[in-house]
Amino acid sequence: MEPVSAAVSAVLPAGGSGERLGGATPKQFCGLQGRPLVSYAVRAMERVSWISDIIVVVSPENIETMKSIVEKYGHKRVTIVKGGITRHRSIFNGLKVFAENQSSNRLLQKPEVVIIHDAVRPFVEEDILLKVVMAAKEHGAAGAIRPLVSTVIASGEDGCLDHSLERARYRASEMPQAFLFDIIYQAYQQCTDHDLDYGTECLHLALKYCKTNAKLVEGTADLWKVTYKRDLYAAESIIKDSLSQQICIITDVKEAVVQAGFLLHESLKNQVKVEAISISLSKNDSHLQNIFSGECYNFLCINDKEYATEEIQQLVDMLEKSNVPLLYPVVLILVHLNISENISFSIGLEELTKIKKFAREVKKKNILVYGLLIQYKKFPLNCYASGLPILSRGGLEWVLFS
Ligand SMILES: Nc1ccn([C@@H]2O[C@H](COP(=O)(O)OP(=O)(O)OP(=O)(O)O)[C@@H](O)[C@H]2O)c(=O)n1
Ligand SMILES: O=P(O)(O)OC[C@@H](O)[C@@H](O)[C@@H](O)CO
Numbered sequence: 001m002e003p004v005s006a007a008v009s010a011v012l013p014a015g016g017s018g019e020r021l022g023g024a025t026p027k028q029f030c031g032l033q034g035r036p037l038v039s040y041a042v043r044a045m046e047r048v049s050w051i052s053d054i055i056v057v058v059s060p061e062n063i064e065t066m067k068s069i070v071e072k073y074g075h076k077r078v079t080i081v082k083g084g085i086t087r088h089r090s091i092f093n094g095l096k097v098f099a100e101n102q103s104s105n106r107l108l109q110k111p112e113v114v115i116i117h118d119a120v121r122p123f124v125e126e127d128i129l130l131k132v133v134m135a136a137k138e139h140g141a142a143g144a145i146r147p148l149v150s151t152v153i154a155s156g157e158d159g160c161l162d163h164s165l166e167r168a169r170y171r172a173s174e175m176p177q178a179f180l181f182d183i184i185y186q187a188y189q190q191c192t193d194h195d196l197d198y199g200t201e202c203l204h205l206a207l208k209y210c211k212t213n214a215k216l217v218e219g220t221a222d223l224w225k226v227t228y229k230r231d232l233y234a235a236e237s238i239i240k241d242s243l244s245q246q247i248c249i250i251t252d253v254k255e256a257v258v259q260a261g262f263l264l265h266e267s268l269k270n271q272v273k274v275e276a277i278s279i280s281l282s283k284n285d286s287h288l289q290n291i292f293s294g295e296c297y298n299f300l301c302i303n304d305k306e307y308a309t310e311e312i313q314q315l316v317d318m319l320e321k322s323n324v325p326l327l328y329p330v331v332l333i334l335v336h337l338n339i340s341e342n343i344s345f346s347i348g349l350e351e352l353t354k355i356k357k358f359a360r361e362v363k364k365k366n367i368l369v370y371g372l373l374i375q376y377k378k379f380p381l382n383c384y385a386s387g388l389p390i391l392s393r394g395g396l397e398w399v400l401f402s
Helices: 037-046 060-072 087-099 126-139 181-190 193-198 202-210 229-243 254-268 286-293 309-321 349-363 381-385
Strands: 008-013 051-058 078-082 113-116 141-147 153-155 161-164 171-180 215-218 246-251 273-278 298-303 330-340 367-378 394-401
Touching: 008 037, 008 087, 037 051, 037 060, 037 229, 051 060, 051 087, 060 078, 078 087, 087 113, 087 181, 087 193, 087 202, 113 126, 113 181, 126 141, 126 171, 126 215, 141 202, 171 181, 171 202, 181 202, 246 254, 254 273, 254 298, 286 309, 298 309, 309 330, 309 349, 309 367, 349 367
Parallel strands: 008 051, 008 113, 051 078, 141 215, 246 273, 246 298, 298 330, 330 367
Antiparallel strands: 113 171, 141 171, 153 161, 367 394
C-alpha cells in the first residue's frame, strides 16, 4: 500500500545560470561521475513511487539539453517546462503546468500536494520527502530545515555591525519543501513583481499570502545545495564514496569466492559490502540479476580457465541489458588465475592485446575493465625434496592490464 494517499507531484527548478559556481555550464548540467547534476535530483524523485509527475523547469536555451538528459538516462514521469529569469518565476511556471494543464505531451493531474526541490540538491531520500508531504497535508506547507553554521548578523549603513541574531533561535531553510497545491499556487498568483524578482523563500509566500505557517521538519546534513565549485567537488566525492560501498565477486571457482571475499573484507575492514557469488556465467542466474537490480557497480570476476573472454562477454551483455551502467560507470576487475606446472612466465602478447581491445570496446558502454593475471608456478615435486624453503614453492607473477 502506498504510504501517501494524496496525489503528489514535484517541481524541480533548474533554470538558473550558476553564476556563483562560475564556468560556462550552468551547475545543474555539470557532470558528477559523468552524469549531469540535475539527473540526480530527478532520479531521487523517480525512486519514490508515490510521486506521480516530475516537472523540471529549465531556461529556454537549455530545453534541448534537458530533453537529451531525460532520454539518455531513461528518466520517466518527467515534463520539461520553460523557466523564468528568477527562481520564483521558474517555480511559478512549473506550478502553472498543473493549474492550466499546459503540458503538450501528457495530461497532468493537478496534485493535492506539490513538492518543490532545487534541482541542484542531489541528495534527497524518500524519508524526508514523505515527512514534508505528510506535514504539508496537515499544515498546508512544510519545509526541511538545518541548524545554522554561521551566525546571522545585520550591518549598519556604515558597514559596521548593527546587531546579530541569537543563532540557536534560527534555522537555515533548505529543501525539499511541500505545499497543498492550492495554497502555494494562490500565493504565487498574488506575488508582486518584487516578490518574484527578489524573493528566495517559498515558505514565506505561503505565510504572506495564505496565512499558512509552514511546519518545519529537521532535515539531514546531505540536503545542502550545490552553489559554489567546492560543493560540486564535495558532491562528486560523496557519490564516489557511495558507489564504492559494495563489490560483487563472481566466479565458478568456489574456493576463490571464499578466499577473495575474506581477503577483501580483511583488507577493506568493513568499508565494503562484499556480495560473493559462485556462479557459472553461462546461466542467467537470478541472484546475479538481483545484484544488477541493486546499487552494485563494482564486480570482481575470478576465473582459472584459459580464454574466459566468452564468459566475460556474457557478463558484459548481462550488465548492459540490465542498464546497470546507465547511471554510473561500472568497474569490472578480471582476475585470471593461471596455475600450472610448466607455465612460461609470460602472458601471450596476443592474449593481452585481445583483452585490451575488449576493454576499449566495453568502455564505450560505461564499463571500465581492469585485469589482474596471477600466474602461479608450481615447482616439480623433486624440488620439495631438496628442502626448498616453503616460501619458494611457488613463484608469483601478475600482469595488470586495462
Ligand atoms: N531563474 C532561475 C534561477 C534559479 N533556478 C534554480 O533554482 C535552484 C536554486 O537556485 P540557485 O542555487 O541560486 O541557482 P542559480 O541561480 O543557478 O545560482 P546563482 O545564483 O549562483 O546564479 C537551482 O536549481 C536553479 O537552477 C531556476 O530554476 N530559475
Ligand atoms: O536561489 P538561491 O540559491 O539564491 O536561494 C535558494 C534558497 O534560498 C532556497 O533553496 C532555500 O533557502 C529554501 O527556500
